[in-house]
Amino acid sequence: MNQRHVNAVVVGAGAGGGIVAKELAAAGLSVVLLERGGWISFEQHDHDELFTRLQLAYGPDERHPRMAQTTPGQWRRVISSESGYSNNAACVGSGTVFYGAMGWRFMEQDFRMRTTYGVPENSTLDDWPISYADLEPFYEKAEREIGVSGDMTTNPFSPPRQRPYPMPAFPYNREGRMLKGAADRLGWHAFPIPMLRNSVPYRGRNACIGCRYCVGFACEINAKNGSHNTVIPAALATGNCELRINVMVSEVTVDERGRARGVHYFDGQDQAHWQPADLVVLAGGAIETARLLLNSKSPLFPNGAGNRHDWVGRNLQGHTYCGAEGHAAEETYDDVGAGATIAISDFNHGNPGVCGGAMLCNGFIVTPYSFTRVRPPGAARWGKAHKDFQRRYFKHRLEVHGPVQEIPLFESRVEVDPAVRDHWGIPVARMGGRRHPLVLEIARFIAAQAENWVREAGATDIWTRVPTGLQGAGGQHQAGTCRMGSDPTTSVTDRHGRVHEIDNLYISDGSLHVTNGGFNPALTIMALGYWVGHHIVQDWRGGRPR
Amino acid sequence: MNPALPASHRTAVTRRSALKLTMMGLAGTAVGAGGSAVFPWLAKGRPGPYRFFTDAEAELLVAICEQIIPRDDVGGATDAGVIHYIDRQVAAGMLREHAPTYRRGLEAFRLTCLAAHQAAFTELSTEAKTEVLRTIEAARADPAPWGEPAQDAFFRLVVDHTMQGFYGSPRHGGNRGYLSYRMLGLDYPQVLGRNKFRSLEP
Numbered sequence: 047m048n049q050r051h052v053n054a055v056v057v058g059a060g061a062g063g064g065i066v067a068k069e070l071a072a073a074g075l076s077v078v079l080l081e082r083g084g085w086i087s088f089e090q091h092d093h094d095e096l097f098t099r100l101q102l103a104y105g106p107d108e109r110h111p112r113m114a115q116t117t118p119g120q121w122r123r124v125i126s127s128e129s130g131y132s133n134n135a136a137c138v139g140s141g142t143v144f145y146g147a148m149g150w151r152f153m154e155q156d157f158r159m160r161t162t163y164g165v166p167e168n169s170t171l172d173d174w175p176i177s178y179a180d181l182e183p184f185y186e187k188a189e190r191e192i193g194v195s196g197d198m199t200t201n202p203f204s205p206p207r208q209r210p211y212p213m214p215a216f217p218y219n220r221e222g223r224m225l226k227g228a229a230d231r232l233g234w235h236a237f238p239i240p241m242l243r244n245s246v247p248y249r250g251r252n253a254c255i256g257c258r259y260c261v262g263f264a265c266e267i268n269a270k271n272g273s274h275n276t277v278i279p280a281a282l283a284t285g286n287c288e289l290r291i292n293v294m295v296s297e298v299t300v301d302e303r304g305r306a307r308g309v310h311y312f313d314g315q316d317q318a319h320w321q322p323a324d325l326v327v328l329a330g331g332a333i334e335t336a337r338l339l340l341n342s343k344s345p346l347f348p349n350g351a352g353n354r355h356d357w358v359g360r361n362l363q364g365h366t367y368c369g370a371e372g373h374a375a376e377e378t379y380d381d382v383g384a385g386a387t388i389a390i391s392d393f394n395h396g397n398p399g400v401c402g403g404a405m406l407c408n409g410f411i412v413t414p415y416s417f418t419r420v421r422p423p424g425a426a427r428w429g430k431a432h433k434d435f436q437r438r439y440f441k442h443r444l445e446v447h448g449p450v451q452e453i454p455l456f457e458s459r460v461e462v463d464p465a466v467r468d469h470w471g472i473p474v475a476r477m478g479g480r481r482h483p484l485v486l487e488i489a490r491f492i493a494a495q496a497e498n499w500v501r502e503a504g505a506t507d508i509w510t511r512v513p514t515g516l517q518g519a520g521g522q523h524q525a526g527t528c529r530m531g532s533d534p535t536t537s538v539t540d541r542h543g544r545v546h547e548i549d550n551l552y553i554s555d556g557s558l559h560v561t562n563g564g565f566n567p568a569l570t571i572m573a574l575g576y577w578v579g580h581h582i583v584q585d586w587r588g589g590r591p592r
Numbered sequence: 593m594n595p596a597l598p599a600s601h602r603t604a605v606t607r608r609s610a611l612k613l614t615m616m617g618l619a620g621t622a623v624g625a626g627g628s629a630v631f632p633w634l635a636k637g638r639p640g641p642y643r644f645f646t647d648a649e650a651e652l653l654v655a656i657c658e659q660i661i662p663r664d665d666v667g668g669a670t671d672a673g674v675i676h677y678i679d680r681q682v683a684a685g686m687l688r689e690h691a692p693t694y695r696r697g698l699e700a701f702r703l704t705c706l707a708a709h710q711a712a713f714t715e716l717s718t719e720a721k722t723e724v725l726r727t728i729e730a731a732r733a734d735p736a737p738w739g740e741p742a743q744d745a746f747f748r749l750v751v752d753h754t755m756q757g758f759y760g761s762p763r764h765g766g767n768r769g770y771l772s773y774r775m776l777g778l779d780y781p782q783v784l785g786r787n788k789f790r791s792l793e794p
């Protein structure tokens with residue numbers, strides 16, 4: 047069925063897509079926002095740990111398989127609840143509905159990794175085509191419009207900011223206070239984690255009440271901020287944006303003059319539709335956006351839209367988590383959520399002989415079933431030893447960890463599978479390649495700092511968590527598959543997120559990241575959403591995308 | 593009955609506690625013989641009172657789960673109703689995709705035990721049970737009865753599901769009376785509220 051022509055169609059109502067839709071609608075463009083999932087409400091799952099962990103609660107459902115690499119050159123079909131899928135979510139807001147809501151800015155060096163470290167062997171490490179200073183006003187806009195609580199005054203490594211956070215920081219929890227003392231003694235610079243969560247009532251939404259169930263759960267009182275309760279309602283309120291849910295976009299049409307004409311999609315009854323538009327924005331997340339481009343073949347782009355130089359889907363990154371954990375004699379658990387309160391940035395950069403680093407922070411509350419998976423290597427998983435461990439450690443953990451910045455590799459990539467198709471017959475994404483071996487070196491260095499921190503805070507029986515293998519880039523923090531750059535032969539979009547050679551096709555999600563920082567990525571994706579949105583509006587007013 | 597259960601669970605002959613009696617072998621025949629009128633699900637011609645498992649399968653699975661989370665000064669898997677969680681979820685819930693795995697895995701487990709000990713698992717001493725489980729966990733048992741699932745994978749699956757039944761929300765059939773939350777000293781329902789939160793501020 048042919049839909050009415052609009053100015054802009056945005057694919058994906060997650061972090062980046064929600065923001066672009068709102069920016070365009072507020073500027074007066076007619077917008078259709080297409081999302082393969084639906085609305086999620088707290089009532090659907092309550093504080094039910096099993097439902098949220100096992101039930102594909104936030105999507106996507108079984109109709110959306112992917113191929114996960116088992117060994118190089120071998121893949122297996124997986125659905126979103128299975129390991130190797132690299133799931134984020136499929137719903138209005140995507141991961142921002144139930145994420146941990148850490149709202150980090152990347153540091154200045156994170157935008158110029160090649161300049162800072164050189165290019166490690168075999169890697170595609172590079173500088174971004176934009177600087178931190180370029181993005182700073184857009185970070186600020188994200189912090190204000192979505193809502194972040196924070197305070198960087200005790201962090202000397204914080205990148206420069208024009209204005210303070212719009213809400214005060216959250217206080218440290220009991221574990222955080224123990225870690226604060228330890229950081230002071232070690233001469234490190236602890237500070238409260240910036241959170242996309244309300245420490246005070248903000249923009250008509252509640253202040254957080256510190257409940258136990260945060261990461262993995264939609265917020266019971268709407269105190270956690272994502273695109274679903276900020277920009278998407280704002281976009282709809284303009285009257286210029288229509289949100290269509292439970293629709294699966296299969297292809298972007300690019301004509302023989304190299305212009306995007308619109309998208310094909312299937313609705314909830316599997317009926318095919320054609321949505322023409324003056325411009326198209328892809329915001330399906332780093333894996334699905336790459337898949338969509340690769341599935342959009344045309345005479346001008348026989349290998350997929352924007353893929354003339356084989357860069358679409360390349361450089362898939364996530365974060366390599368590592369850390370340390372031990373037992374504290376006194377109770378560290380105070381039943382105040384979200385749990386993660388304290389961080390240091392002392393080891394993001396400037397580590398002698400190490401190519402990058404990570405921030406370190408304490409963790410979110412781990413609910414009882416999930417805690418059964420928290421064990422030192424070799425520990426008994428069952429029997430009385432299991433029970434004893436649960437009782438001894440549950441309220442006595444001292445744990446810190448960090449997301450190690452990965453070193454991009456050309457061979458770490460998203461492709462479309464030649465044979466396997468989803469429910470609608472669309473070739474599915476398959477992920478392959480590995481992580482750069484240097485990442486393990488960085489992880490060992492960071493884990494050693496984590497160990498020092500928890501030991502100084504009083505932990506005994508400490509173990510560290512460092513990945514042993516190199517498999518499996520991607521995950522919740524997937525990024526990098528359509529990097530921005532100034533050279534069209536080594537990147538997919540220009541510095542404004544516009545796909546090279548297709549003037550009216552834009553990207554606004556984690557795919558754009560050249561590198562992924564040593565921090566959780568959502569606030570950077572949001573800032574990029576404002577940045578891309580701003581430039582689309584400028585182009586539009588200049589008459590360009592039409 | 594288990595003293596760790598709240599009074600309501602101890603006294604009322606709910607469907608659950610009747611099932612539990614059955615599976616513990618205390619009331620099996622009584623329910624089995626005269627129960628079909630009182631317990632209509634028995635009238636469906638199923639081999640036992642469970643939704644998915646046969647009596648024999650359930651008896652074996654209960655014995656395995658009991659080793660995975662044994663009773664000590666706090667109740668274990670049986671007291672928390674883990675078998676009901678797994679049965680319900682495998683029959684028509686979150687674990688339904690694992691139904692064939694359970695059917696084949698329990699049979700292979702039974703054969704493994706018979707071959708090694710010439711006795712049913714339920715009849716072994718605790719030490720012998722632990723030994724059987726360790727062997728299977730390490731994939732050191734004779735692989736002959738095990739095709740798909742592999743023995744170690746099957747054991748990991750049962751461990752994981754036992755944990756779900758012990759620690760998950762009671763609405764799915766396990767964690768009866770929030771037994772595991774009480775074991776961990778976690779309030780349930782949790783104490784929500786700004787008072788508690790504010791008290792942290794200096």
Ligand SMILES: Cc1cc2nc3c(=O)[nH]c(=O)nc-3n(C[C@H](O)[C@H](O)[C@H](O)COP(=O)(O)OP(=O)(O)OC[C@H]3O[C@@H](n4cnc5c(N)ncnc54)[C@H](O)[C@@H]3O)c2cc1C
Binds near residue numbers: 063082133335524566
């Ligand atoms: C449990 C969890 C905790 C997290 N915690 C944090 C945190 O504390 N801090 C942080 O910074 N980040 C966190 N993240 C990560 C964060 O949620 C993601 O980085 C972010 O949402 C990615 O934004 P995006 O715009 O790239 O893609 P997404 O937000 O995933 O949006 C993509 C959307 O597009 C839709 N879509 C895809 N393809 C199609 C198609 N073909 N047709 C229609 N719709 C489509 C998807 O359904 C999805 O809704 C967390 C994630 C998870 C899962």
